[in-house]
Amino acid sequence: MPLKRREFLRLAGAAALASGPACRIPARGRGADRRPNILFIMADDHAYQAISCYDGLLNRTPNIDRLARGGVRFINSFCTNSVCAPSRAVLLTGQYSHRNGVIDNAVAFDGRQMTFPKLLQKAGYRTALFGKWHLKSDPTGFDHWSILPDQGDYYNPDFITMGERRRRTGYVTDLVTDDALAWLKTGDRGKPFSLLLHHKAPHRNWMPDARHLGMYEGETRPIPDTFEDDYSTRSAAARQQEMRIADHLTLGYDLKLEPDATPADDTPAEALIRKEWDGIMARLSPAERRAFAEAYRRDNEEYRRAGLKGRALAQWKYQRYIRDYLRCIASVDDNVGRVLDFLEAEDLVRNTIVVYTSDQGFYLGEHGWFDKRFMYEESLRMPLIVRYPREIRPGVNDRDMVLNLDFAETFLDYAGVPAPSEMQGRSLRRVLRGETPADWRQSVYYHYFEYPAVHMVKRHYGVRTRRYKLIHFYFDIDAWELYDLEKDPRELRNVYGDPAHAGIAREMKAELERLRRLYGDTDETKFLPNRRPGDPARDDD
Ligand code: SGN
Ligand code: CA
Numbered sequence: 001m002p003l004k005r006r007e008f009l010r011l012a013g014a015a016a017l018a019s020g021p022a023c024r025i026p027a028r029g030r031g032a033d034r035r036p037n038i039l040f041i042m043a044d045d046h047a048y049q050a051i052s053c054y055d056g057l058l059n060r061t062p063n064i065d066r067l068a069r070g071g072v073r074f075i076n077s078f079c080t081n082s083v084c085a086p087s088r089a090v091l092l093t094g095q096y097s098h099r100n101g102v103i104d105n106a107v108a109f110d111g112r113q114m115t116f117p118k119l120l121q122k123a124g125y126r127t128a129l130f131g132k133w134h135l136k137s138d139p140t141g142f143d144h145w146s147i148l149p150d151q152g153d154y155y156n157p158d159f160i161t162m163g164e165r166r167r168r169t170g171y172v173t174d175l176v177t178d179d180a181l182a183w184l185k186t187g188d189r190g191k192p193f194s195l196l197l198h199h200k201a202p203h204r205n206w207m208p209d210a211r212h213l214g215m216y217e218g219e220t221r222p223i224p225d226t227f228e229d230d231y232s233t234r235s236a237a238a239r240q241q242e243m244r245i246a247d248h249l250t251l252g253y254d255l256k257l258e259p260d261a262t263p264a265d266d267t268p269a270e271a272l273i274r275k276e277w278d279g280i281m282a283r284l285s286p287a288e289r290r291a292f293a294e295a296y297r298r299d300n301e302e303y304r305r306a307g308l309k310g311r312a313l314a315q316w317k318y319q320r321y322i323r324d325y326l327r328c329i330a331s332v333d334d335n336v337g338r339v340l341d342f343l344e345a346e347d348l349v350r351n352t353i354v355v356y357t358s359d360q361g362f363y364l365g366e367h368g369w370f371d372k373r374f375m376y377e378e379s380l381r382m383p384l385i386v387r388y389p390r391e392i393r394p395g396v397n398d399r400d401m402v403l404n405l406d407f408a409e410t411f412l413d414y415a416g417v418p419a420p421s422e423m424q425g426r427s428l429r430r431v432l433r434g435e436t437p438a439d440w441r442q443s444v445y446y447h448y449f450e451y452p453a454v455h456m457v458k459r460h461y462g463v464r465t466r467r468y469k470l471i472h473f474y475f476d477i478d479a480w481e482l483y484d485l486e487k488d489p490r491e492l493r494n495v496y497g498d499p500a501h502a503g504i505a506r507e508m509k510a511e512l513e514r515l516r517r518l519y520g521d522t523d524e525t526k527f528l529p530n531r532r533p534g535d536p537a538r539d540d541d
Pocket of ligand 1: 044045083084085105134151203204205371454455
C-alpha cells in the first residue's frame with residue numbers, strides 16, 4: 001500500500017537524521033541557504049560588436065548594458081573552439097573538445113560525463129535548462145528541461161520537454177524566456193537554482209519577430225573597414241572558406257527576397273529563391289506571413305529594379321544581413337530585460353549570479369564574412385558579463401584572459417562544491433572580485449576541428465597571448481600565421497616567415513607546444529576523417 005504523504009515525509013526526515021553528519025542534508029534543512037542562484041543566459045552567435053556596452057557602432061542593447069553596469073564586463077573572454085555544440089560541451093564539462101568528445105557539431109555529447117549541472121543537482125541545487133541545446137543526446141543533470149530540437153525554429157517552434165515533442169505558438173526568444181520565468185516562479189524557493197537559458201537568436205537565418213520587423217527601416221549600418229579584405233598575406237585557409245557575405249548568403253533563405261508572382265516562368269535562380277522562401281515561411285501563420293513579406297516588400301522591389309552588381313550588390317547584402325541580425329538581437333535584449341525585471345520584483349538580485357554570454361563570437365562583415373570558426377578575433381571572442389552584487393563590484397571592465405572552459409569551475413566554486421580534477425579551466429571567482437591571482441594564465445589555447453563541413457574553414461589550432469597570435473592550419477594544408485595584435489589589431493598582416501619576427505615565432509611555437517602538452521592535445525591525427533576533400537572516390541564509397 002502506498003505510504004500517505006505525511007507518513008513518507010516523517011520517515012524520510014528520520015532517515016536523513018539517522019544517517020549522520022557525513023550525509024549531505026539539503027542545506028535548507030539548516031536554515032536559510034546562502035548559496036547563490038545561477039542564471040546563465042547564452043545567446044547563439046551574438047557578437048560583441050553588436051552589444052552597445054562593448055561597441056556602440058551598430059546597435060543599442062539597453063538591458064544587456066544594464067546588466068554590465070551592475071557587474072563585470074570581460075574584454076578578453078575567448079572560446080576554445082568557435083562553433084556551437086563544442087562550445088556548449090566545454091561549458092558543461094570544463095574540458096576541451098578533445099577531452100569531452102564534442103569536437104564538432106556532428107558528434108553527440110556523451111551525457112554520462114561529469115558536468116557542472118549534475119554536480120550542482122547533487123549538491124541540492126534545483127537545475128533547469130531552456131532553449132537551444134544542440135548536443136543530440138538528451139540533457140542530463142537537470143530537474144527540468146525544455147529544448148529546441150537541433151537548431152530550432154524562430155516562429156512557432158517545436159520544443160522537446162522532458163522527452164515530449166510539441167509545437168508551440170509564438171516567437172522563440174519570447175517562448176524560451178517565458179519557460180524560464182515560469183520555472184522560476186514554481187518549485188522550492190528554499191533551494192538555490194541553476195538555470196541555463198539558451199537563446200536560439202541571433203543564429204542564421206536571422207528571422208526577426210513581428211515587433212522588430214520594421215526596425216532600422218531605411219537606415220544603413222557602417223560597413224567594417226576590413227569588408228573587402230583580399231587575404232593577401234594569409235594562408236590559403238582564409239581564401240578557401242565559404243562564408244563570404246558577397247558569395248555565400250542566399251537570396252531567399254538568408255536575405256529574405258520574396259519570389260516574384262509568376263512561378264510559371266521561373267528561371268532556375270528564381271525557382272531557388274521560391275524554394276527557400278517557401279521553406280522559411282513554412283511555420284508562419286497566414287497573418288505572420290503577410291506581415292513578414294510586407295516588411296521587406298518595398299526594399300525587395302527596389303532591389304529587383306536596381307540590378308545591382310559587384311561591390312554594390314555585396315554592400316546591399318551586408319545591409320540586409322546586418323539589419324536582420326540586429327533585429328533578432330533587439331528581441332534578445334528585450335527578453336534579457338524581462339528576466340532582470342523579474343529578479344528585481346522577486347528580490348533575487350543580490351543573491352543571483354547572472355551571466356550573459358554567447359556560444360562564440362561572429363563576423364559582422366569583418367573580412368567580408370558572416371559565421372565564425374576561425375581563430376581570428378571576431379569569432380574567438382565571446383561577450384561575457386557577470387553580475388553578482390553580493391560579491392562583485394558594479395561597473396568593472398576586466399582585461400584578464402578568460403575562457404568558456406572556466407565556467408564550470410566558477411559555478412562549482414560559488415556553490416562550495418569541489419571541482420573534479422579532470423576539469424581543465426579555472427574558477428573566475430577571484431578574478432570577478434578584482435583579486436586576480438598572480439599566476440593567472442597569460443596565453444590561451446584554441447583548436448577548431450569541423451572540416452570538411454559547412455563553410456569549409458580548415459582545421460587549425462593556435463595560441464593567443466596578450467600581444468601575439470600564432471595559428472597552425474593542418475590536415476589538407478600545412479600553414480602558419482602570426483599576428484602582432486598590438487600593431488595590427490584587425491589581423492591583416494600575417495608576419496609568419498618575416499625574419500624580423502623569427503624570434504617571436506619561435507617563442508610562440510614553444511608556448512603552443514607547452515599548452516598542447518598541458519591540455520593533452522598533442523596528437524594532430526586523432527580526430528582526422530579518413531579522407532581529404534577532393535580525394536578520388538574509392539570502391540567502398
Ligand atoms: C547551420 C548554418 C551554418 C552554421 C551552422 C552551425 N547553416 O548549418 O551557417 O555555421 O548551422 O552553427 S543554415 O543554412 O542551416 O542556417 S552553430 O551555431 O550551430 O554552430
Ligand atoms: Ca553558435
